[in-house]
Amino acid sequence: GCLYSGSGVGISIEQGFSFEEPPTFTNNYMFHSDVGQSDMYGWPYSVFKIAGVPAKEATSEPSTSPTPGPTSNVAHTQPNIIVFLMDDVLFTTDWNYSAPTGRYLNGKVIEYSDFPTPNIASFMQEAVIFPNAYSGAPKCAPSRFSVLTGRQCSRSEWAVDRTTKTSSGYYGVNVTVQTCKLFYNDSIWNIPYVLQNDANTPYYTGMMGKWHLLTGSDNNCSDLAQSVDSAVYANCVEVVKKQGFDFVDAFYYSNIADNPYYSHNPEWMVSQSQKFITRAQAANKPFFLYFASTLTHEPSVTLALNNYTRRDSPKGPLTGADNPSDTLMTGRSGVWREALASGSNAARLETYAAYYWVDDSFGALINYLKMNDLYDNTFVVLMNDHGMGAKGTLYQQGSRIIHFVRYPPLFGDNG
Secondary structure, eight states: OOOOOOTTOOTTOOOSOOOSSOOSOSTTOOOOOSTTOOSSOOOOOOOOBBTTBOOOOOOSSOOSOOSOSOOSSSOOOSOEEEEEEESSOOOBGGGTTTSOSOOEETTEEOOOBOOOOHHHHHHHHHSEEOTTEEOSSSSHHHHHHHHHHSSOGGGOHHHHHHHHHHSOOTTOOOOOTTTOOOOGGGGTSSHHHHHHTOSSSOOEEEEEEEOOOOOTTSTTGGGGGTSOOHHHHHHHHHHHHTTTOSEEEEEESSSOOOOSSOOOOHHHHHHHHHHHHHHHHHTTOOEEEEEEOOTTSSSOHHHHHHHOOTTOOTTSSOOGGGSOOSSOOOOHHHHHHHHHHTTOOHHHHHHHHHHHHHHHHHHHHHHHHHHTTOGGGEEEEEEESSOSTTTTSSSHHHHEEOEEEEOHHHHOSOO
């Protein structure tokens, strides 16, 4: 990623860094409107931790090839791709490779706690760890826009449109959760659409989980944030498919609001991911899966585990083939017993259960790949959407993220 600052930058504001060469930037004015251009950018400053390769200092020039050659017996072909995105997670002691060292904020001290994530820990042992990884933006929707497009949200055509309808745009694009959406040409200027329409090796593309990138005018989809409607759900799924996806299910419009109908349902997301992978294999295509977990964001995991079931969803009660009874996930009562056994107080109990549950869903998906002999030929990215210690700011506690990647044909599997 690039060292970047977009929304919130103004005249004479110190950013805390400087460039050896002048950046293409003046007072955040929108000089560039071409695809892939941001309001400000510099060289990508990256530090990689790769097995057998000494860590390199950040440079003022792009590196030539930061990864070693193939180090496993698995042939490097057209890989399957999974992006597993966790929502609103705090750094843990196990993930301290990626955590900022600065923990003493104004009026707040960030504590890195110890929560059980055995599946993620096992994955880390075989993955490349990017210790200085940054999100595209320190809030949900803008960061997801960057994950799917490879561009800053200041390039979002919907955000530009909203900005120029309310101002001259002189001070830059208004980048917010409400304005950063996939719309207009961004529906084709994105990774899944490009992979789906590749002339030589078209991918089978799928999306499960929290979307958060629909505009407020899309088929009343916002109603699904706190109610159940199978017809609206079906229409909204079709809208998301137009962004470059062949398969969309276990879909959440945005954050889950408190409601009596449904809550977190990772079992549903894993089950539909399994069906998606099966269809990709039947079509003899590599697959791209965007798995955007609703965990560990609100609403309460305690309530989700105890007051809701795996059959509760925004499309209505899940029955028949939709009933997610085919995963290797721990049952909800088992997750809750594990949390209770930790002896945590009420506040820690909630977080303990949330981390255990998201780790369990990740592990179930990985185990499904292993059972179908797909794991070593799947490029798996595990990341979170943004920092939580100072969410919404460009400080490291708001923008630093975990970023672990496993793909043995290029990186080996020795961590």
